[in-house]
Amino acid sequence: xxxxxxxxxxxxxxxxxxxxxxxxxxxxxxxxxxxxxxxxxxxxxxxxxxxxxxxxxxxxxxxxxxxxxxxxxxxxxxxxxxxxxxxxxxxxxxxxxxxxxxxxxxxxxxxxxxxxxxxxxxxxxxxxxxxxxxxxxxxxxxxxxxxxxxxxxxxxxxxxxxxxxxxxxxxxxxxxxxxxxxxxxxxxx
Amino acid sequence: xxxxxxxxxxxxxxxxxxxxxxxxxxxxxxxxxxxxxxxxxxxxxxxxxxxxxxxxxxxxxxxxxxxxxxxxxxxxxxxxxxxxxxxxxxxxxxxxxxxxxxxxxxxxxxxxxxxxxxxxxxxxxxxxxxxxxxxxxxxxxxxxxxxxxxxxxxxxxxxxxxxxxxxxxxxxxxxxxxxxxxxxxxxxxxxxxxxxxxxxxxxxxxxxxxxxxxxxxxxxxxxxxxxxxxxxxxxxxxxxxxxxxxxxxxxxxxxxxxxxxxxxxxxxxxxxxxxxxxxxxxxxxxxxxxxxxxxxxxxxxxxxxxxxxxx
Numbered sequence: 001x002x003x004x005x006x007x008x009x010x011x012x013x014x015x016x017x018x019x020x021x022x023x024x025x026x027x028x029x030x031x032x033x034x035x036x037x038x039x040x041x042x043x044x045x046x047x048x049x050x051x052x053x054x055x056x057x058x059x060x061x062x063x064x065x066x067x068x069x070x071x072x073x074x075x076x077x078x079x080x081x082x083x084x085x086x087x088x089x090x091x092x093x094x095x096x097x098x099x100x101x102x103x104x105x106x107x108x109x110x111x112x113x114x115x116x117x118x119x120x121x122x123x124x125x126x127x128x129x130x131x132x133x134x135x136x137x138x139x140x141x142x143x144x145x146x147x148x149x150x151x152x153x154x155x156x157x158x159x160x161x162x163x164x165x166x167x168x169x170x171x172x173x174x175x176x177x178x179x180x181x182x183x184x185x186x187x188x189x
Numbered sequence: 190x191x192x193x194x195x196x197x198x199x200x201x202x203x204x205x206x207x208x209x210x211x212x213x214x215x216x217x218x219x220x221x222x223x224x225x226x227x228x229x230x231x232x233x234x235x236x237x238x239x240x241x242x243x244x245x246x247x248x249x250x251x252x253x254x255x256x257x258x259x260x261x262x263x264x265x266x267x268x269x270x271x272x273x274x275x276x277x278x279x280x281x282x283x284x285x286x287x288x289x290x291x292x293x294x295x296x297x298x299x300x301x302x303x304x305x306x307x308x309x310x311x312x313x314x315x316x317x318x319x320x321x322x323x324x325x326x327x328x329x330x331x332x333x334x335x336x337x338x339x340x341x342x343x344x345x346x347x348x349x350x351x352x353x354x355x356x357x358x359x360x361x362x363x364x365x366x367x368x369x370x371x372x373x374x375x376x377x378x379x380x381x382x383x384x385x386x387x388x389x390x391x392x393x394x395x396x397x398x399x400x401x402x403x404x405x406x407x408x409x410x411x412x413x414x415x416x417x418x419x420x421x422x423x424x425x426x427x428x429x430x431x432x433x434x435x436x437x438x439x440x441x442x443x444x445x446x447x448x449x450x451x452x453x454x455x456x457x458x459x460x461x462x463x464x465x466x467x468x469x470x471x472x473x474x475x476x477x478x479x480x481x482x483x484x485x486x487x488x489x490x491x492x493x494x495x496x497x498x499x500x
Contacts, residue, residue: 014240021230021237045223047214050230055390056306058398061241085241085398 018061018087019141022051025060025084027077030067032093032127039130049137057083062140065119067127068096068103069110071169078166081117082178086152089120089144091136094127101126115165118151194275195266199411201273202265202418205452206410207231209417212456213463220467231410235403243399249301254397254404257294261411263287268418269345271428271447280339281329284419285322291412292318295393295405302396310392313474314383320481321373324366327489331363331496332423345427353426359499362492364424369485371462373477374416378466382474414455417462421454 009016026036040046040053054060057080065077081090092113095101100111113119120143123136143149155162159179167173211228218225245251264287266275292314299307336344351357373380384392397405421427428447472480 013236017233017236017240021233023234023237042221042223045218045225047218047226048224050226050233052226055386056395058244058396059391059394059402060398061237083244085243087241 015144019144020050022049022062022089022137023054023060024051024062024064025057025080026053027063027065027073027080029065029069029073029077030094030096032066035093035127035130035133036064036066039133044130044134046134046137049134051137057081058085060084061088063088063090064093065090065097065113066093068094068101069113071108071110074110074113074116075170078117079175081155086156088152089140089149090117090151091140092119092122093133095124096126098122098124116162116169118154118162120149120151191273191275194273198268198270198273198275199262199265201270201448202262202268202411202414203407205455206412206414207235207407209413209455209459210406210410212459213466216460216463217467220464231406235406238398238403238406239400241399241402243397243401245401246302246396250298250396250401253294253296253298253301254401254408255294256297257291258404258408258411260287260290260294261408261415264291264415265411267341268415269342269422269427270418271449271451272444273448274342277340277342280341281333281344282339284341285326285329288415289318291408295408298401299393299396304396306390306395307393309389310383310385310395313389314393316474317373317380317383317477320478321370321485323482324370324485324489325374327486327493328363328367328370329423331489331493332360334493334500335359335496337500341422345422345429348426349429353424353429359496360424360492362495363489366485366489366492367420367424369488370481371416371420371458372465373481375413375462377462379469379472380477381466381471382477385471413459417455417458418451420458421451425454425458427451 005016026033036053038044040051046052051062057063061084063081063084069077081088092098096103096109097113097119100106100109103109104111110116121136121140123132125132128136140149156179159177160181163177163181208228208231210231211226214230215225215228264284267279267284267287268274296311296314299311332344333339336347338344338347372378376383384394389395394402394405428451430450
């Protein structure tokens with residue numbers, strides 16, 4: 001621990017603890033998952049930074065979406081994201097979730113993930129190497145320090161908008177909304 | 190009843206238990222040729238988990254985990270930590286009863302979550318408890334017969350007078366049996382079937398998030414502490430070390446140093462457990478039961494017979 005961080009720890013222990021203990025749930029879509037085993041095991045050792053993979057979204061606070069997102073997997077991604085306890089952070093991996101990447105004109109691939117769930121940061125590359133993943137993590141630290149990693153707050157505030165986007169894709173969805181959506185109905189009336 | 194011990198001993202148990210979790214992560218990392226997390230990583234994890242919002246699945250979900258944590262804290266009060274103990278009643282019989290309260294509470298809240306992974310984990314947890322309680326009971330019977338008492342404090346005091354139990358030839362066989370079931374009590378790798386992350390998504394705690402996860406981590410730390418501390422108390426003579434502190438007898442330093450010696454002994458036992466944990470793969474549940482009901486039970490039974498004949 002850095003000695004000049006002690007005042008930060010005393011000021012806001014919850015925030016600092018969030019920075020140094022990422023329990024990650026990986027969503028194994030596409031080729032990005034290939035980069036995860038070396039980064040969490042012996043070669044690059046993500047546990048140095050307190051990053052460990054966990055088995056269920058309930059225990060996690062960081063959500064890595066590793067690669068392109070097809071229309072079908074997006075449903076599972078939304079459910080996983082909604083099950084994670086707040087505060088939670090999302091990092092999308094590679095160029096596919098940003099703008100579709102090499103699947104930009106595919107009929108069943110989502111071209112921008114940010115329309116459906118809030119994304120706190122992107123790691124660009126095709127694929128990003130584990131070093132890039134760690135740089136992404138340090139950027140996420142900075143964002144948390146500046147209170148800019150507020151995806152979960154955006155999701156709560158603009159839930160009507162996000163839910164509308166999701167429903168536009170799937171029609172009627174088979175699980176109830178996470179936050180109340182009465183506001184939208186009133187606006188429609 | 191000692192008021193100071195009532196407050197201090199759960200605190201020591203919590204802090205050392207969390208450090209043990211961190212130490213075990215660090216040691217496993219070094220065995221994998223990794224650098225590993227800092228030793229205080231579990232403290233950060235607990236702080237993070239407490240600052241997260243958690244989702245509840247009903248009253249039993251909340252009640253179960255609290256019951257589990259309090260049950261384990263009460264268990265710590267009965268343990269002599271060096272020269273420090275809060276309660277001197279009940280003894281080992283009480284201890285055996287209360288030992289089931291931790292798994293029981295977690296099972297209660299896991300069942301309330303109604304996750305299929307939790308249900309599998311709970312059934313495995315109770316089967317494993319059933320498997321290791323048989324040799325554990327035989328071992329404790331042997332010890333109680335040999336020392337002619339059921340009180341943990343008296344067992345430790347008698348060892349202070351006569352030397353470690355494991356160095357006397359009568360109790361070395363139950364000691365070996367206890368050592369064989371120690372990974373099952375701690376939930377370390379050959380018996381890591383309850384919370385198998387890759388198989389059943391961490392089992393009973395699959396639905397735990399936020400504060401529930403924090404309480405579970407604290408309970409797990411205490412459970413680790415209790416499992417090792419019982420071994421140190423019964424077989425390694427508690428806080429005594431070959432009469433090293435006899436010259437200081439009567440001063441307050443003895444109490445403090447005894448706690449340190451106790452913790453050092455615990456670290457030693459933990460290290461050996463971790464080396465076993467790093468080498469072995471995971472048993473299936475029927476393999477674990479076969480093993481636990483065969484070798485440790487047999488050895489413990491032989492030990493009990495020998496002790497009974499001599500007495």
